[in-house]
Amino acid sequence: MSETLTEHTGVSFELSEEAQSVREMVRDFAEAEIRPIAAHIDETHEFPAENTKKMAELGLLGMFVPEQYGGAGMTYLSYVVAIEELSRVCASHGVIASVNNSLVCYPLMAYANEAQKQKYLTPLAKGELLGAYCLTEPNAGSNAANQQTTAVLDGDHYVLNGSKIFITNAGPADILITYAATDKSLGPKGISAFIVEASTPGVRKGKKERKLGIHASDTREIHYENARIPKENLFGEFNKGYTVALATLGGGRIGIAAQALGIAQASVEAAVKYANEREQFDKKIGEFDAIRHMLADSAVELEVARLFVYQAAWLRDQDRPYIKEASLAKWHASEAATKCANWAIQVHGGYGYLNEFHVERYWRDARICEIYEGTTEVQKMVVAAQVLREHAVRA
Amino acid sequence: MHLDLSADQIQIRDAVRALCQGEFAAHAAEWDQKDDIPRWAVDKLAEMGLLGMSIPEAWGGLGYDLRTTTMVIEEIARVSGALAILFAVHNSVGAYPIYEFGTDEQRKRWLPKLTTTDMGVFSLSEPGSGSDAAALSATAVRAGDDYVLNGSKNWVTNGVHAATFLVFARTGGPGPKGVSAFVLERGMKGLSIGKCEDKMGLRGSHTVTLMMDDLRVPASHLLGKENEGMKVALGSLEKGRIGVAAQALGVMRAAFEAAVKYSQERQAFGAPIAKIQAIQFKLAEMERRVQAAKLLIQRAAWLKDRGKPCGREASMAKLYTTEAATWVTHQAIQVHGGYGYVKEYAVERYYRDVRVMEIYEGTSEIQRLVIARSMLRDGVTV
Numbered sequence: 001m002s003e004t005l006t007e008h009t010g011v012s013f014e015l016s017e018e019a020q021s022v023r024e025m026v027r028d029f030a031e032a033e034i035r036p037i038a039a040h041i042d043e044t045h046e047f048p049a050e051n052t053k054k055m056a057e058l059g060l061l062g063m064f065v066p067e068q069y070g071g072a073g074m075t076y077l078s079y080v081v082a083i084e085e086l087s088r089v090c091a092s093h094g095v096i097a098s099v100n101n102s103l104v105c106y107p108l109m110a111y112a113n114e115a116q117k118q119k120y121l122t123p124l125a126k127g128e129l130l131g132a133y134c135l136t137e138p139n140a141g142s143n144a145a146n147q148q149t150t151a152v153l154d155g156d157h158y159v160l161n162g163s164k165i166f167i168t169n170a171g172p173a174d175i176l177i178t179y180a181a182t183d184k185s186l187g188p189k190g191i192s193a194f195i196v197e198a199s200t201p202g203v204r205k206g207k208k209e210r211k212l213g214i215h216a217s218d219t220r221e222i223h224y225e226n227a228r229i230p231k232e233n234l235f236g237e238f239n240k241g242y243t244v245a246l247a248t249l250g251g252g253r254i255g256i257a258a259q260a261l262g263i264a265q266a267s268v269e270a271a272v273k274y275a276n277e278r279e280q281f282d283k284k285i286g287e288f289d290a291i292r293h294m295l296a297d298s299a300v301e302l303e304v305a306r307l308f309v310y311q312a313a314w315l316r317d318q319d320r321p322y323i324k325e326a327s328l329a330k331w332h333a334s335e336a337a338t339k340c341a342n343w344a345i346q347v348h349g350g351y352g353y354l355n356e357f358h359v360e361r362y363w364r365d366a367r368i369c370e371i372y373e374g375t376t377e378v379q380k381m382v383v384a385a386q387v388l389r390e391h392a393v394r395a
Numbered sequence: 396m397h398l399d400l401s402a403d404q405i406q407i408r409d410a411v412r413a414l415c416q417g418e419f420a421a422h423a424a425e426w427d428q429k430d431d432i433p434r435w436a437v438d439k440l441a442e443m444g445l446l447g448m449s450i451p452e453a454w455g456g457l458g459y460d461l462r463t464t465t466m467v468i469e470e471i472a473r474v475s476g477a478l479a480i481l482f483a484v485h486n487s488v489g490a491y492p493i494y495e496f497g498t499d500e501q502r503k504r505w506l507p508k509l510t511t512t513d514m515g516v517f518s519l520s521e522p523g524s525g526s527d528a529a530a531l532s533a534t535a536v537r538a539g540d541d542y543v544l545n546g547s548k549n550w551v552t553n554g555v556h557a558a559t560f561l562v563f564a565r566t567g568g569p570g571p572k573g574v575s576a577f578v579l580e581r582g583m584k585g586l587s588i589g590k591c592e593d594k595m596g597l598r599g600s601h602t603v604t605l606m607m608d609d610l611r612v613p614a615s616h617l618l619g620k621e622n623e624g625m626k627v628a629l630g631s632l633e634k635g636r637i638g639v640a641a642q643a644l645g646v647m648r649a650a651f652e653a654a655v656k657y658s659q660e661r662q663a664f665g666a667p668i669a670k671i672q673a674i675q676f677k678l679a680e681m682e683r684r685v686q687a688a689k690l691l692i693q694r695a696a697w698l699k700d701r702g703k704p705c706g707r708e709a710s711m712a713k714l715y716t717t718e719a720a721t722w723v724t725h726q727a728i729q730v731h732g733g734y735g736y737v738k739e740y741a742v743e744r745y746y747r748d749v750r751v752m753e754i755y756e757g758t759s760e761i762q763r764l765v766i767a768r769s770m771l772r773d774g775v776t777v
Contacts, residue, residue, distance in 0.1 A: 010404055010462045011693050012397040019396075023777070077396060268775050276771055289760075292767030299766050299775065300691075300711050306777075307690035314396045328683055377676075384675035387682045391655040 015077070015310075022078040026085035029058060030093070038090040041216035042361050045208065047172055048216055052096060056127020060086070061100045065109055065125035069117055076251070077313040080258035084309070087262025091365035092216035094262055098255035099168045100124065104131030104177055107193065107248045111236035120175060120195050132173035133252075134164040134196075134222055135245055142378050144179075145188035145242055149224060151180035156231050158182075158194065160202070160224035166372070170205055170220035174198050178224070179241050186239065193241035195233040202227030213364030250323050251316060252373045257309045257329035260337035260369040264305055267337070267344040267362045268298045274348050274357075285347070294343040301336035308332050324386040331379035334369035341366045400466075407459070408466045414439060415474040423475040426599035427744050430591065432478055437514060437556055440471075440482060447510025449486050450494050454502055455510040461634060461696040465641035472645025473652075476748035477599040479645055481514065481553045483638040488631045489515025489553075492561060493578060496619040496627050505559055505578060513558035517635075518548040518605055519628055525550075526761050528563075529571035529625060533607060535564035540614055542566070542577065544585070544607040550755070554588050554603025557581065562605070567622040576624035578616045585610030596747030632757070633705055636713040637695050639756045643720035643749055644688045650720075650727035650745040651681040657731055657740075668730075677726050684719035691715055707769040714762035720749040 015023075033051055041048055055061055063079040065071020079101060087094030108121040123129040140146040149162025160180055167176075176196040183190030196203060206221030236244045272295060275286035285291045308329035315322035341363035345352035352359045370376050400408070418439055426432045440446060449464045450456025459467075464486060472479035490509040494502060509515050524530040533546025544564050551560070560579040567573030579586055589604035619627045655678055658669035668674045691712040698705035724746040728735035735742045753759045 010401045010460065011399070011697055013694050013697055015396055265775070265777065268770075272770050272775055286767070286771045289764070292771075293760075293763045295770050296714070296763035296766035299707070299770055300715050302775070303694075303708075303711055304687040304691065304715065307694060308687065310396060311398060311690060314398055324682075325686075328686055332683060332687065380676045380679040381672075383679035383682055387655060387678050388659070388669055388675075391652065391659075393656055393659040 013307075013310075015081070016075065018074060019078045019081045022074065023081045023085055025058065026060065026082045027088075029054070030085055030089040034086070034089045034093055039355065039358065039361065041090070041092065043215075043355070045210075045215040047218045048093060048096070049172065051093060052130065052172070053127070055086075055093070055097055060097050061127035061130075062105050062125025063101055065105050065121065069109065069125055070122040071105065071125040075313075076254070076316045077310060080254055080261075080309055080313045083255055083258035084262040084265065087259040088266045089262075090216065091259055091263050091362075092214045094259040095168055095214055095217045095256075098252070098259055099133055100127070100131050102252040102255040103133035103248055104175065106251055107177060107244050108195070108235065110247065111193070111244050112195070113235070115232070116195060116235050124175060129174040130169055130172050131175040131177060132167050132169040132222075133248070134167055134176050134178040136164060136166050138163065138165055142375060144245060145191070147179055147181045147191050149178070149180040150184065151182050151192060151194065151229070151234075153231070154228070157228040158231060158234065160194070160196070160227045160229055162224050164222040164224075166209075166219060167222050168217055168219055168372075170222055171208060171218035176203070176222060178222075179245055180224075182239055182241075188242040190239050191241040191245070192234050192238055193236050193244045194229055195235055196224075196227065196229055200227050200229065211368070213361070213367055249373060250326050253326040253330035253379070254309065254312045254316065254322075256369055256373045257305070257312070257326070257333040260330075260333035260366060261302075261305045261309050263337040263362050263366045263369070264298075264302045264333065264340040267340040267359060267366075268295070268302050270357070270359050270362070271295060271298060271340075271344040271347040274351075291347055294347055298340040298343045301339055305329075305333035305336040324383055327374070327379040327382040330369075330374065331376050331383070334366070334376065337366035337369055338363070404463050404466060407463060408470060410443065411445070411467050411470045412473075414443065415470055419471075419478065420474045423478075424738065424741065424744065426475060426477060428598075428738070430593070430598040432475075432481065432556075432599040432601070434556060436478055437481065441512055444510075445482070446485060446512070446514065447490070447506075449491055450506060450510050454494055454506045456494075456506075460700040461637060462693055462700055465637060465692055465696050468638055468641040469645040469648070472642045473649045475599075476642060476646045476745070477597045479642045480597055480600050481556065483635075483642055484516055484552045485509075485514045487634040487638040488517035489557070489559065489561065491634065492517075492576070492627050492631050493559075493618065495630060496576070500615070501578070501618065508558065514553055514556050515559040515561065516551055516553045516557040517631070518551045518560050518562045520548065520550045522547065522549050526758055528628065529574060530569075531563060531565060531574065533562070533564040535566045535575055535577065537566070537614075538611070541611045542614060542617065544577065544579075544610040544612060546607055548605040548607075551603050551605050553601055554591065554605070555601035560586075560605065561618065561627075562607070563624050563628055564607075566624075571625040573622055574624040574628070575621050576618040576627040577612055578618055579610070579612060583610060583612065594751070596744070596750055633695075633699055633709040635756045636709040636762075637692060637699065639752055640688065640692050640695075640712040640716040643716045643752045644685070644692060646745050646749050647681075647688065647716070647720040647723040648685055650724040650742055651678075651685055653740070653742055653745075654678065654681065654727040654730040657734075674730060677730060681723045681726060684723055688712070688716040688719055707766050710757070710762040710765040713756065714759055714766070717749065717752040718759060720752060724749050
């Protein structure tokens with residue numbers, strides 16, 4: 001709850017009409033276009049290219065980007081509702097959209113110059129181009145500042161060398177937001193951010209990774225082998241790339257939290273439905289306390305996840321500090337998704353272990369949410385640091 | 396969506412905070428040790444008009460909504476869980492039902508005092524009926540213009556300071572449809588108050604038994620219709636649960652704040668223990684629970700304030716917050732190490748105080764039942 005004085009008469013949890021209509025629109029789309037293929041693309045690991053185009057047409061790939069740059073010009077809250085609704089049906093669709101919005105469009109919107117915005121942000125927000133975010137390296141995971149990829153100025157170009165791993169949307173991506181050390185001696189203060197066209201000679205994509213979940217999201221390594229990037233494609237300030245990365249991840253966490261929220265919602269819905277259908281010992285299993293307690297506990301996890309996610313998005317829409325709240329949202333929602341999916345399997349018994357009932361997919365898809373865009377442990381570090389700052393004992 | 400407190404809410408919360416920190420904080424440990432909250436503490440709350448905080452202004456109260464009332468309960472609980480329960484019981488289930496279910500005549504009779512000087516309490520539980528409240532066995536038999544009440548009640552909070560007792564007794568057949576609600580007054584012939592229970596926590600909150608022995612009460616003391624007493628009992632249930640959640644949040648915050656402070660002061664291995672990741676993660680876990688509880692409580696209270704159904708949300712707020720409070724107070728002791736186990740530091744009191752919150756106003760098991768039933772009936776739509 002915020003301390004800021006306003007004319008209002010206390011808190012309200014009513015979502016705006018915009019967010020409500022986004023929910024309706026995305027839910028209709030997800031039920032009609034995603035539901036029929038979700039299990040299939042999980043099995044085949046196939047990237048949903050057609051549906052990605054359709055998401056673009058609906059404005060889902062540049063939701064909070066201003067209309068003048070090809071976006072939908074909506075609030076962050078509407079954006080997270082959209083990610084939630086996509087992920088409720090297929091978490092892979094959720095992360096495809098989340099990466100393009102949070103990690104690609106956002107840093108360009110906030111840090112790119114006008115020419116860069118015209119050239120790149122506009123087609124990315126429209127979904128004519130798809131983006132990926134290249135920060136993580138084999139030795140730069142939670143400690144993202146340890147960038148080994150280098151960018152060296154050579155005439156009108158930067159020459160990039162190095163490797164990025166775990167890159168979501170890598171296969172289909174046209175644009176790679178890439179971080180590289182421009183002055184290694186300066187550590188985090190010697191990193192810059194670049195807009196890299198994937199077709200640049202010297203940029204090579206690895207083979208598709210085999211993952212536990214989110215199978216339909218395309219994850220690969222990206223290698224830069226003397227890739228020459230035009231000088232004007234450095235965005236933000238020289239050597240200030242790490243600031244761009246941190247600001248981007250703060251918002252990205254809310255997107256992933258929304259993805260987890262959608263998975264948790266789907267899991268709880270499935271558990272309730274099954275508990276109302278399945279009979280054992282001559283009664284519905286939903287009449288047993290053992291089942292009811294799992295349902296009740298999952299309802300609480302889900303509710304807290306939703307409140308945290310919307311709170312963080314709302315704060316961001318108000319241009320207020322939201323770093324702690326984003327970390328709380330990401331941490332709680334991702335754990336909630338894993339727990340709710342796990343309970344949903346348990347309620348289903350043996351059937352839950354078969355992919356026919358989908359809850360095993362929710363469980364596999366949920367697991368990554370506790371890891372990417374900052375592990376739970378990183379979120380705890382962020383929250384603890386904020387707590388100690390807010391409650392500092394003055395000497 | 397709008398998560399800012401109003402200027403008015405901040406004003407009253409800050410005023411209550413100043414009162415609690417200035418007048419009560421220094422005495423909370425003593426109240427716990429002597430197992431007695433003195434009358435002057437209640438009088439201080441009364442002086443601010445807080446005894447009528449949720450009663451409409453037309454009836455002498457301050458007319459605050461539930462979102463604001465919960466914040467006041469939370470502030471009081473930050474210094475004393477025991478005082479908070481006296482206040483919360485009075486507000487949620489002592490005075491408010493008389494406004495909500497009373498006739499104008501009944502309101503005129505009791506509300507002027509219940510909004511200014513007197514405290515009201517609530518008495519539903521019996522030795523043989525707790526979670527299964529509708530199985531109560533106290534009786535009320537009509538005799539001319541009176542009812543004659545017999546039976547005993549237990550777990551009555553605030554037995555020492557209370558002026559009115561909202562009591563439930565059986566006027567009809569078995570089950571929930573044979574129960575009626577009565578307002579009893581201290582000093583009525585046939586009403587006796589037992590000695591205070593010796594409790595683990597919330598010491599000073601005067602938990603007593605009530606004995607009704609051929610207690611004659613005029614029919615004008617019947618609250619609501621005959622045999623519709625469970626409506627009165629259940630009508631205040633959601634407010635009561637949200638109130639207990641607010642109380643748990645207040646104590647949990649006190650424990651959390653004590654732990655954060657101690658972690659920065661206590662040195663080990665050449666540095667404050669706040670530098671140690673194991674301690675930092677405990678603090679982060681505490682913060683998560685505090686913030687989650689705040690949101691759950693405000694959301695349930697917001698629904699209630701708008702007159703929307705909020706049974707599931709009230710139960711979620713109560714279930715989550717009380718279990719979180721147990722966890723947080725436990726970990727607050729852990730952060731304090733051995734010092735957390737001695738009474739010089741308040742965290743052991745916080746730990747004892749919150750334990751009952753998973754029990755009263757519906758155990759955690761009952762909350763899970765309420766939540767699950769509602770999910771199975773209405774689904775989990777957004």
